[in-house]
Every structure is written in structure tokens, then in C-alpha cells.
Amino acid sequence: MAVVSAETAGIRTTGLTKSYGSVHAVRGIDLVIAPGETVALLGPNGAGKTTTVDIFLGLARPDGGTVFVFGASPTEAVRSGWVGAMLQSGSLPDHLRVRELVTLLASYYPHPRRVDEVLDQTGTADIAGRWTNKLSGGQAQRVRFAAALASNADLLILDEPTAGIDVEGRREIWRAIRAVAERGKTVLFATHYLEEADANADRIVLIARGEIVADGPGSEIKAKVGSRTVKATLPGVELAELRALPGVLGAERHGEAVTLSCSDTDAALGALFGSFPAVRDVEVRGASLEEAFLELTGDEHGDQDAKVEASRPGNEEPG
Amino acid sequence: MRPLVAFARFEVGRLLSSWKFLIITIGFPVIFYMLFLGDRRPGEMIAGTVTWRVYLMVSMCSFGALVAALTAAGARLSGERSSGWARQLRVTPLPAWSYVVTKVVASMLVMLPVIGLVEIVGVGFGGVHLGLQTWLELTGLLWVTALPFAMLGVFIGFMVHAETAFPVVTGLMFVLGYFGGLFNPVSSMPRALQVAAHSLPSFHHASLGLGLLDRQGFAIEDWLVLAGYTLALGLAIVLRHRSEETRGIA
Numbered sequence: 001m002a003v004v005s006a007e008t009a010g011i012r013t014t015g016l017t018k019s020y021g022s023v024h025a026v027r028g029i030d031l032v033i034a035p036g037e038t039v040a041l042l043g044p045n046g047a048g049k050t051t052t053v054d055i056f057l058g059l060a061r062p063d064g065g066t067v068f069v070f071g072a073s074p075t076e077a078v079r080s081g082w083v084g085a086m087l088q089s090g091s092l093p094d095h096l097r098v099r100e101l102v103t104l105l106a107s108y109y110p111h112p113r114r115v116d117e118v119l120d121q122t123g124t125a126d127i128a129g130r131w132t133n134k135l136s137g138g139q140a141q142r143v144r145f146a147a148a149l150a151s152n153a154d155l156l157i158l159d160e161p162t163a164g165i166d167v168e169g170r171r172e173i174w175r176a177i178r179a180v181a182e183r184g185k186t187v188l189f190a191t192h193y194l195e196e197a198d199a200n201a202d203r204i205v206l207i208a209r210g211e212i213v214a215d216g217p218g219s220e221i222k223a224k225v226g227s228r229t230v231k232a233t234l235p236g237v238e239l240a241e242l243r244a245l246p247g248v249l250g251a252e253r254h255g256e257a258v259t260l261s262c263s264d265t266d267a268a269l270g271a272l273f274g275s276f277p278a279v280r281d282v283e284v285r286g287a288s289l290e291e292a293f294l295e296l297t298g299d300e301h302g303d304q305d306a307k308v309e310a311s312r313p314g315n316e317e318p319g
Numbered sequence: 320m321r322p323l324v325a326f327a328r329f330e331v332g333r334l335l336s337s338w339k340f341l342i343i344t345i346g347f348p349v350i351f352y353m354l355f356l357g358d359r360r361p362g363e364m365i366a367g368t369v370t371w372r373v374y375l376m377v378s379m380c381s382f383g384a385l386v387a388a389l390t391a392a393g394a395r396l397s398g399e400r401s402s403g404w405a406r407q408l409r410v411t412p413l414p415a416w417s418y419v420v421t422k423v424v425a426s427m428l429v430m431l432p433v434i435g436l437v438e439i440v441g442v443g444f445g446g447v448h449l450g451l452q453t454w455l456e457l458t459g460l461l462w463v464t465a466l467p468f469a470m471l472g473v474f475i476g477f478m479v480h481a482e483t484a485f486p487v488v489t490g491l492m493f494v495l496g497y498f499g500g501l502f503n504p505v506s507s508m509p510r511a512l513q514v515a516a517h518s519l520p521s522f523h524h525a526s527l528g529l530g531l532l533d534r535q536g537f538a539i540e541d542w543l544v545l546a547g548y549t550l551a552l553g554l555a556i557v558l559r560h561r562s563e564e565t566r567g568i569a
Binding site: 057058061078079080083087089090091092096100104105107147151 | 325326329333334336337399402403404406407409410411412413414564
């Protein structure tokens, strides 16, 4: 990551915090996104992704910390037409056809893209003449994506852009997002799918319970959170010994059972059997993103501040 | 300015393509007018000032403007805020205030044909005869002074959630209509209700129109009350908007 000054950074935040009542949605986010970068904000539902995105868009005002978008306040950046956004939720206004809606929203921006081109690229050309209230959930999501794309803004902020969209639709959307990135635009998208983040972003910012827990290229993050878990019964062993084994990232004990989160289960299993012949009931399974987050943040029990739930496609819980 | 014009055109276009909206806004005042007109004889007077037929026409113009404002701005704004459309607009370069201003302008624009239609019914069925200049003056007066209704609509849209918007809007329509003396002359009401009517914008709106026709001059009280409502509601909207911006609620 290149060193970027506040003036030239796409987004720059320091010590960002935001609470809603007693819920600490964001607690201390420092982030610099360079122009032209494609960054995924990855985290489970309730991690603070949407609140962070809302702050970047000027929809939420942080309680503490600073945030600059192209050197200006988020509101100024949005008003200047530098930012195109797709929010996580929000239905479309009725009594309007798809093409009219995209055209209307595009017209607010200083240098919008050609509407037909955008409709083609987002797979909405065939529904361009439909009323916006007669669309399926997936179609409406595509239309909202098309509207964001039509802005031709320098920074595109997309909150869960593929939520509720079928596999083919997802592919089209990511293709369009990569095309935008190739034209030198800055793209920030929030997702709770590791695979989507890894496949489409230069860089993944992992966020859990309102904090950044990891930040780096996809391969690095994948090694951390794409981990697998080894469970075994192994009484009376020091957790520190287990943590020292090759391929093991962390270890926890539940009675006689131990759980190891591993970056390399082959190495870990070999070492485990080698060092502890008494080990039994060994079980290997893929860790979910949530478990990986818990491991990374070193806290087994999610606290009240940010609930961590199972991620499932189409889940539209505010993040 | 260009985005604002595009947005205003889009707003009015959307309103006019909404059948439900048109039927309610145009249907209510026209049907009420016909019903109330009933068997009122052409020359029948109310307390020696205006004829029933003129009174009903002006009252239904007021009622129509009120209904248009409350449904065009109130119910729809509330729905758009709840559905997230208002939030989506906030992340475009469209200035935040222009959304509010456009709502006021759009509801003013849809009031005009409603007022006009009631007047046409007044000529066709109510047997109201006025000179061309009086028609123009009456229409202009009723339209311009309906601004507090538009403000009330936007205010309701800001305050009320979509689920409760319909009963609130309907309730307000009939409270302001009935107690404002739009369905029955205030002079026929008990003393306490007459006093109450004088605090309502609907009463003063119709009163201005009737004042123009009975040539008794404009009551300064009418202007003051309507201006007061406009300012108070405008201020309430601005404060509400500001506090939402600060708290970060769209």
C-alpha cells in the first residue's frame, strides 16, 4: 500500500467511532484507501460494515474521529458528485420506469455514463421499460446497482451489492465492478462473503465488532480466515504448546476437548500426532467466517455490542 | 439548478401517473361537493353573506387543496422515507434541501388542477356565476394561500412513519375539513367550535376566498393565521431535518 496523503486519498479515516445508544457499532477505525484501489470491507453481519459505509457517505455522523473523502467531508464529496453509492436496502420509487429512474439519478452527476451502456452492462436492458414496483427483488437490486454505476463517480461505494441476486447475476455484477476498477476508479464494497472479497478486491479490510482486525491482500486474509478447525480430545495439555505447533493459529480448551484453528491443517495434524500421541477423537472441519473472526479477535463469545450471526445469502440485517 | 428542475419534473410526473393519488385527491372534493350541493336552492343564503352554492364551492376548493397536499406530500414523503428512497437520494449530488422544497413545490402544483376542477363543477353543477377576473383572482388567491397545507403535508411526511401515515393523513383531512367549517358553515356551529375553527388554517383559507366573493374585504386575521402556520411548519421542518442530519438518520 502506497503512502497516501489526506488530500489525495480516496478515503482516509482516523479513530472513527459511532454508537447507536448503547451499541458501539464502530469503535476506532483507521483506514486509508488510495485512488484506484478496489477494497472489500469484509465482516459478518453486525460487524459495523454498514455503519462505516454510512459514515463514508455522510449518512451517519461519527461520534469521534475524522473522515475525508478525496480530502473533503463525506457530505461535500457526495454533493460534488465524486461518489456513487448503492445502499444495502431501500426500495425504488414507484410510478417510474427503470430507464427513467436510472436516467434521473445519473442526471444529478457531472459526468454520467450513457444510460444504455449501463443498462446493458448490468443486465437490466431487457427490463428498462418496466415499472420499478413490478420488479423482483433481484431485478430491483440490479437496477440500484445500475444507478450507482451510471454516476460514473470517481469513488463507488457498494454495500452488499450482490445480496439477493442469483449466481449468474452475481457474475455480471462483479464483471461490471471490475470493469469500473480497470478504468481507474476507486471501489469500496462491503460483503460478508470471503470468496467474493478475495475474487474481486485488491485488498480486504476485515472488520469485526466495529474494529479492523486484518487488512491486506486477499491471499493474506484468506490464509488467516480461510482457516480450518481441528477438534480433539487431549486432557491436560498447555494451550501455549498447542499454539506453538506448525500451522496452528490459535487454541482453545473446552473441558478435555481442544479446538485449534489452523492455517495449515496437514502440518498441524502431523505435529499434533507427533507431539501428543494421547490425542484422540480428532475431527477436522472448515471454520466459518464467523469462527475465523472470533479467533482473530481472540474473543470466543460475541459481546452485546455487536452480535455475530451466521451469514446466509440474502440476509439483509444491517451490518 | 438543473438537477432540481429535473427532479421537480420527475416528482410531478410521478404524481400524475399515480391513479390512486389522482382518484383520492380529485375524487374526494368533487364527490363531496356534489353530495353537499344536494338540494340547496340557487339563491339560498348563509347568514346573509354568500349563497350555499358559492360557500360549498370555495370550501371544496380548500378541501381539495388540503387533500392534495396531505396525500401528495404527506403520505408519499412518509412512504419514501420509510422505504429508503429518501436515503438513496441523499447519497446523490442532489442537495438535501431540494428534496424538501421539491415536495412543497410538487404539492402546490397538483393543487392547482384540483382547485380548477372544483370550480368547473361549481360552474357546471353549482350554478356559480362569476366574472372572468373574479375567477382568476379567486383561483390565484386560493392557490397561493394553500401554501400552509403544503407545508403541513411535508411536516407530516417527516414526522409520521409510513404505516401510520394513512390514518393520520385521513384523520387530519376530516378534522381540518369539519372543524374548519368546510363541510358546514362555522356560523351554524356551537360557540366553542366556532372559537376552535378560528385557530385552524382550513377555516382561514376558505374564509379568504369567501371574503373575496362577498366583497367584505380580507380579514387581516386570515392572512396572519395562514402566515403563522406557514412559518411555524417551515421552521419545524428545518429543525427536524437538521436534527436528522446530525444524528445521521436519513
